[in-house]
């Protein structure tokens with residue numbers, strides 16, 4: 001049977017937080033009343049012009065938005081084929097897109113009268129962004145971070161501490177992002193009365209996937225207007241890397257109903273999809289339930305979650321935001337994956353052609369862009385999200401390239 | 406399911422251990438010998454979000470020994486043969502339960518003689534993910550009520566619940582915290598006013614004294630982490646320690662009223 005195609009791809013989720021079969025609220029009963037309350041408060045905030053005005057004001061004057069839209073001419077020339085443009089979210093305060101979401105959530109936390117903030121982090125970018133807004137608003141902050149990630153992202157650990165956050169290394173499980181998220185949820189159930197959990201990607205129980213997407217949609221909304229202004233047309237293809245999927249949704253969502261704009265999400269293929277060492281939940285996983293939502297997960301045949309691997313600590317999450325699961329099945333967005341080695345090449349390519357050191361996460365998007373641009377005509381336009389800068393990654397890259405620094 | 410209601414005809418001791426941790430069959434037998442009335446068998450999961458360190462570690466130990474879903478159903482089926490009258494409940498997280506489809510899981514439960522299922526992360530809002538399949542096979546979906554479940558929400562939690570209601574006495578994870586007896590008494594009274602199902606109270610119950618106090622006001626007392634810690638400490642030699650603690654708890658529960 002042919003399902004009628006929806007008139008709009010921008011009306012998800014339904015009132016129960018479902019994106020088709022995905023999403024939802026798979027949480028323990030202790031948390032259920034809380035996330036219902038959070039949803040109610042979020043709806044009230046959405047309807048309040050003062051909330052939106054404060055969000056916009058902070059994005060402009062504190063984060064530094066709008067971020068530029070940049071035509072990467074030398075990269076375009078080096079690759080050959082379609083024009084390559086970047087949305088420069090790496091120029092945001094704190095160096096990644098993560099702060100857009102943190103501003104939205106902390107304003108909500110304050111509205112709700114919460115006095116303590118917790119968050120999980122992988123690469124440390126979301127942790128830094130959370131610690132930053134907590135310092136800005138004077139709220140105590142606890143960041144859960146897998147012990148493995150603490151070791152490989154020392155500069156960000158130190159940044160968080162400078163900003164006044166307490167960083168708690170999580171040793172359970174594989175000691176990476178998913179374990180940090182488990183610990184965040186455990187903290188939250190025990191401290192529901194005063195604590196707000198700022199989730200860092202478009203995943204988790206409803207309303208988080210919707211809320212995080214909404215806050216990050218500033219990326220696509222700006223980019224769409226900027227592109228029309230600069231070129232008089234919309235891009236042919238959008239490209240973004242995917243850990244949990246927030247920067248990708250932020251770019252894609254405002255374009256979803258522009259039927260001629262194609263979209264490509266890029267997951268981390270780690271050492272390759274043929275082995276176990278990757279983090280490509282959509283292209284190499286299966287549907288299941290974790291961290292409050294139903295989505296694609298890396299898991300074994302018994303439903304045990306397997307650890308993701310990527311050279312990029314921000315991408316090795318074994319799940320993906322539920323809206324991506326739905327966008328994949330609806331066919332609206334294509335998904336591919338890029339290996340560690342390809343990402344390292346993308347990283348170096350951008351450094352040398354454009355004088356921009358990207359984070360390893362968007363280096364995956366750059367590698368995918370380099371592959372597809374070649375196949376497209378010169379007058380086509382690709383817009384990729386440069387969602388983070390690479391200062392945090394130089395030690396990892398040096399090690400991968402066999403350089404002592 | 407009559408096994409469950411029979412067990413709660415007097416104050417019942419409900420004992421939790423994790424499947425695949427230590428010599429599970431021997432552990433279960435020790436719990437029964439000690440006087441446990443209902444068994445909750447934990448299904449290990451890589452990401453036990455609602456559990457404290459003791460049960461997290463038990464999950465990891467079981468998974469390190471490559472405990473599979475098939476192993477758990479084999480343990481359940483053998484338990485049923487050895488103990489035809491003792492209710493057996495599986496407790497765990499959604500993903501391992503629905504991995505092969507809810508119908509598959511419900512079918513295996515029925516075949517193995519499992520009486521009920523507690524799924525920590527399927528609230529009433531997502532009941533369709535597992536509830537209908539369990540009901541179709543006569544397996545009780547046992548729901549959790551918590552201190553955060555308010556009066557407005559309670560009917561929704563009770564609707565479609567079966568077997569007994571598990572009252573989680575503290576807002577938090579499994580482990581060391583204890584709730585005040587007065588607040589438990591109050592909460593149980595509210596639950597009793599809304600349902601005829603037995604009410605079992607758990608989370609943070611470790612000692613015979615606590616168990617006795619709870620058994621005075623509730624139909625059942627659930628003990629988990631304290632038992633699981635014994636398995637962690639004694640490994641394959643846990644049965645005698647389990648039996649000792651269980652009989653102290655059982656005496657306290659059975660003589661409470």
Ligand SMILES: Cc1ncc(COP(=O)(O)O)c(C=O)c1O
Pocket residue numbers: 096097122123124125126200201202241242243244245246247248313314315359361362387388389
């Ligand atoms: C720069 C950067 N990009 C991307 C990600 C992945 O997250 P998401 O897929 O939610 O954008 C991270 C996560 O830490 C990040 O730091």
